Amino acid sequence: MPTSRSMTRRKFVKQTAAGAAVPFLAAASTTVGQETRSAVAAAVQPKLRIGIVGLGGRGSWIAGLFQQHPGYEIAAAVDYFEDTANAVGEKLGVPAEKRFSGLSGYKRAIDSGVDALVLEGIPRFFVEQTAAAIEAGGHVYMAKPFAVDVPGVFAMQSLAKKATEKRLCMLVDYQLPTDPANQEVKRRIGKGALGGLAHIISGGTCGGLPDPKVGSTIENLFRRAHYSHGALSGDLPLLYDIHIIDGVTWMTGKRAVTAGGYSRIVRPDPHGDRMDCGGVVFELEDGTCWTHATQCLKNNAVMNDLAADLMGLETTAHIAYSGQVFIRGGSEHYSGATSSGIYADGAKANIAEFYRCVTEGKFDNPTALRSVDGHLTAILGREAMKRKRLITMDELIAENKQLNVDLRGLKA
Secondary structure, three states: OOOHHHHHHHHHHHHOHHHHOOOOHHHHOOOOOHHHHHHHHHHOOOOEEEEEEOOOHHHHHHHHHHHHOOOEEEEEEEOOOHHHHHHHHHHOOOOHHHEEOOOOHHHHHHHOOOOEEEEOOOHHHHHHHHHHHHHHOOEEEEOOOOOOOHHHHHHHHHHHHHHHHOOOOEEEOOOHHHOHHHHHHHHHHHOOOOOOEEEEEEEEEEOOOOOOOOOOOHHHHHOOHHHHOHHHHOOHHHHOOHHHHHHHHHHHOOOEEEEEEEEEOOOOOOOOOOOOEEEEEEEEOOOOEEEEEEEEOOOOOOOOOOEEEEEEOOOEEEEEOOEEEEEEOOOOOEEEEEEOOHHHHHHHHHHHHHHHHHHHOOOOOHHHHHHHHHHHHHHHHHHHHHHOOEEEHHHHHHHOOOOOOOOOOOOO
16 A cells, blocks of 8 residues: 555556446346356456455455455455465465464555455454554455444544545445335435334344453454454444444434443353343433343344334334334335345445445545444443443543553464
8 A cells, every 4th residue: 555556556546437437236136147247347447456354254255245346356365363364365366475464464464555455353453454554545444343442433533534535435334224125214214204203122132152261362362252352342232233223323313412221241151241131221312212122142032133113203114134124104104125135235235335436536435434423322332231320422422431452462
């Protein structure tokens, strides 16, 4: 990114965008034939050179989706663990000299001349990784959550604005807002379908997650086990429930101002501080009551999973990450559709959108800026549940509490 060569490439990307912006056809259909793929690949120039940071389950999976898009070249592979960087990098066709490991591996990927970083590792590190990319003149595509605490959220907000000023793209990979059925519900709510918002009920149900003992350093937590440590993952409200918490703030355009909650750790012999179950009642800016429940247990629960009912004075809208999406009653009644395959289809849509943003010069970065309200609401809920008391957003922001991690002994 910092090299004159890579800066010249980005200028070339911009200048040739008009003829290159062919949509990612596979985002709309999973049955695109090989001939069509080849034709699209031939038509799309230039390719964006990306570095994938974090090559665990999701990272290696989404790398495959980037490879399906004809506008990308995976030019660097980064993981804390050298064996993972080499094994996955080899499968992705990344040369050995462009596979990097350690905490600073992303810096070496930047120095190698990529156009963008794709952040799929541990959320605790996203802020510093994004800052380095933006400073070097590179674009950033990232998973959620993009931060684990209040200082991190506001840092990301500033970085998104800085990216816009530098004509760079930042995209947060939320899948629910890309779904046509959920988009239609939002459109109808915008037309007044609810007759005024009264109450919201939402939930997140996650299966059990790894929770190993911490070793002499936290290195052993970097292979998926970071899920059980709030300072690395953000805990359940950010790690998992953020899908529907962000979905509600996206639908309503409002964030919480107050929250009261309770949570428990019930798994035997816990090692991390992640809650197993909890509930929170939010008050939104307009006085709307929002009740949210969360759990992460292998118990065959039947509660709504990443879904929400937005109950108005006249009708009720049901939004979901997976399942039926509809509006019941009223002049804007919507029989709806089934939201399915959103995990992959949403990621494909976002990968295509990221390419369009870069090549067509769309640098307003709406997903990054909009994410602020969802993240702050999720953090407010987490803190209310963990502290088991009422807390206001003003109090949360004034505290500006940072979650710290002991990185001593880790490979740089």
